[in-house]
Amino acid sequence: MDPLVIFTPSGKRGRFPVGTPVLTAARQLGVDLDSVCGGRGICSKCQVAPSYGDFPKHGLTVSDGALSAWNEVEARYDRVKGLKEGRRLGCQATVQSDIVIDVPPESQVHRQVVRKAASTRPITMDPATRLCLVEVAEPDMHEPAGDLERLRAALAEQWDVTGVTAPLRVLQNLQTALRKGNWQVSVAVHRPAGSDMPVILGVWPGFHEGGLYGLAIDLGSTTIAAHLCDLSDGRVLASSGLMNPQIRFGEDLMSRVSYSMMNPGGDAEMTRAVQEALASLATEIAAEAEIDPGLIFETVIVCNPVMHHLLLGIDPVELGQAPFALATSGSLTFAADEIGLTTIAPTARVYMLPCIAGHVGADAAAVALSEAPDKAEALTLIVDVGTNAEILLGDQSKVLACSSPTGPAFEGAQISAGQRAAPGAIERVEIDPASKAPRFKVIGCDLWSDDPGFTEATKDSGITGICGSGIIEAVAEMRMAGILDASGLIGSAEAVGTPRCEAQGRTHAYLLHDASAEGGPRILVTQGDIRAIQLAKSALYAGARLLMDHRGVERVDRVVLAGAFGAHISPKHAMVLGMIPDAKLDNVTSAGNAAGHGARMALCNRAARSEIEATVGRIEKIETAIEPKFQEHFVNANAIPHATDPFPELSRIAPLPQVSFGASGGGGAENGGRRRRRRA
Numbered sequence: 001m002d003p004l005v006i007f008t009p010s011g012k013r014g015r016f017p018v019g020t021p022v023l024t025a026a027r028q029l030g031v032d033l034d035s036v037c038g039g040r041g042i043c044s045k046c047q048v049a050p051s052y053g054d055f056p057k058h059g060l061t062v063s064d065g066a067l068s069a070w071n072e073v074e075a076r077y078d079r080v081k082g083l084k085e086g087r088r089l090g091c092q093a094t095v096q097s098d099i100v101i102d103v104p105p106e107s108q109v110h111r112q113v114v115r116k117a118a119s120t121r122p123i124t125m126d127p128a129t130r131l132c133l134v135e136v137a138e139p140d141m142h143e144p145a146g147d148l149e150r151l152r153a154a155l156a157e158q159w160d161v162t163g164v165t166a167p168l169r170v171l172q173n174l175q176t177a178l179r180k181g182n183w184q185v186s187v188a189v190h191r192p193a194g195s196d197m198p199v200i201l202g203v204w205p206g207f208h209e210g211g212l213y214g215l216a217i218d219l220g221s222t223t224i225a226a227h228l229c230d231l232s233d234g235r236v237l238a239s240s241g242l243m244n245p246q247i248r249f250g251e252d253l254m255s256r257v258s259y260s261m262m263n264p265g266g267d268a269e270m271t272r273a274v275q276e277a278l279a280s281l282a283t284e285i286a287a288e289a290e291i292d293p294g295l296i297f298e299t300v301i302v303c304n305p306v307m308h309h310l311l312l313g314i315d316p317v318e319l320g321q322a323p324f325a326l327a328t329s330g331s332l333t334f335a336a337d338e339i340g341l342t343t344i345a346p347t348a349r350v351y352m353l354p355c356i357a358g359h360v361g362a363d364a365a366a367v368a369l370s371e372a373p374d375k376a377e378a379l380t381l382i383v384d385v386g387t388n389a390e391i392l393l394g395d396q397s398k399v400l401a402c403s404s405p406t407g408p409a410f411e412g413a414q415i416s417a418g419q420r421a422a423p424g425a426i427e428r429v430e431i432d433p434a435s436k437a438p439r440f441k442v443i444g445c446d447l448w449s450d451d452p453g454f455t456e457a458t459k460d461s462g463i464t465g466i467c468g469s470g471i472i473e474a475v476a477e478m479r480m481a482g483i484l485d486a487s488g489l490i491g492s493a494e495a496v497g498t499p500r501c502e503a504q505g506r507t508h509a510y511l512l513h514d515a516s517a518e519g520g521p522r523i524l525v526t527q528g529d530i531r532a533i534q535l536a537k538s539a540l541y542a543g544a545r546l547l548m549d550h551r552g553v554e555r556v557d558r559v560v561l562a563g564a565f566g567a568h569i570s571p572k573h574a575m576v577l578g579m580i581p582d583a584k585l586d587n588v589t590s591a592g593n594a595a596g597h598g599a600r601m602a603l604c605n606r607a608a609r610s611e612i613e614a615t616v617g618r619i620e621k622i623e624t625a626i627e628p629k630f631q632e633h634f635v636n637a638n639a640i641p642h643a644t645d646p647f648p649e650l651s652r653i654a655p656l657p658q659v660s661f662g663a664s665g666g667g668g669a670e671n672g673g674r675r676r677r678r679r680a
């Protein structure tokens, strides 16, 4: 009987004649074992770990000679590059007798990428662009066929890739590469899911060691974030970001749409600005990862609809007025140089996820891909907090989506001492309810401001301002400490009982930090700051509440805070503020940058692209701008945490003092000052 070969962890098994290469056995059994060089002993992607000894579970004893002895190819590979102890090259080692063979994760084609946040879905590698080493027949005068035609025949025979085409840029290099490689070339084959039109994006003589890379870009209205990924294993080699240069045309989306309406050619100006920013971000991130930007062959971009249109050079004017028609809501695939992305491979492809609706973009689609509310049993509310909040509510039965214009306050803009999340920015705040004294943490230092050594530790960065998560905690802590009433008014020094409450005209401000004696800033939370936060959080809550109305529920089971910023928000403080509906605190989690994760999924896995295209088709879109209830929800959400909705879970964990600093609630505190006693 032929020897039995058992692969782990798949458990796949079969009998093969003595002398069968392990790679061949794996392929015949459908075992997930990688190979770029097609079994030529060059790429080392096919590494396996044979196991010897007794395997009662399999009823097998594996003897020492179950695989062939090391051959010259393996020995050379070990000499030059080094093979890990116990590893063999699957294409070189052959079966001699019964054997158990483990395929380590890094040798699996469809390996899973380690995930960062527990709630995000793992990524299974199956990128659209892959590297193949091909042996091409030499030209023959008697059988005239072009180099490309013979390469196509070789790809069909050796890699089962048929119908491949090559753009002119590849063709221009093909002859040199083939001759330089002595008829052996590596080709980057781009094959999107469901496409029978594979395209060659790059060709190199011999075995290409430089790798293939991809960019996952989350193009936000305020910031642009990019991850540079290795397309062979999904590793993030560098992450980088920059401010969206379109900010100079308007801070939020609607002001950019207005800019386009009011200024002929304004849309083209904004298009140029963002395209140039992407091109330089690609150069920067490649430099950071120390790779050739010319090896970036894939880019996935997620963004909101206005960014989507402006990036593509489409006037966003239709998105500024009902019925908010998109030029296209479908996913898009095109050449990178069509959007000015000329700093990466000249043949690179761009994939843009589909938009959900005129106000709910491809970024929300990416969040849906990453968080998969459509697969959840619990009714899940996902809020991606940004200048424009994207909100999803749903479970296995149905998913609803909307967006809400929160403005840039959560990102530290429109806040008197607001700043971007950078070293020196206050990010955590606690206020003692008795003394009303604050303590805080700044980005770049693990110590609290009242810990010994804090001054020394923050000497370099200084204490420069408050970032988005800091202002949320500051306002919530002020409310919990009785410095701020439910209507959002800051009390006077007398009313609150601390000189930290300073009069500013007809209103008051709370002093968080004073470094003026050392020539530093005085950082205050002003009444204007509170108003800005109230507007932002009311928009967010109203959007969520509207979806709950449509779903016919008063409560949700889970709340997921998504977005780079969402990752830093404390669930308790978000609830005190009334940004999100009341829920069990344990069921409020952060998903990190879910849109960015969704973009990475689409970059590393072709099927994820078809999956989200199908999911988006099933999501029900709710347009906040034309919903009459939105305004009512917005007004009620102005109070902190809320004028009418009960917050039973919140009152269990953080009972709020019943203080009131102004009868009218209209912005003055001079007639206030009566402080009711804190309720237990």
Ligand code: FES
Pocket: 023, 034, 035, 036, 037, 038, 039, 040, 041, 042, 043, 044, 045, 046, 089, 090, 091, 092
């Ligand atoms: Fe490339 Fe074995 S398949 S080294």
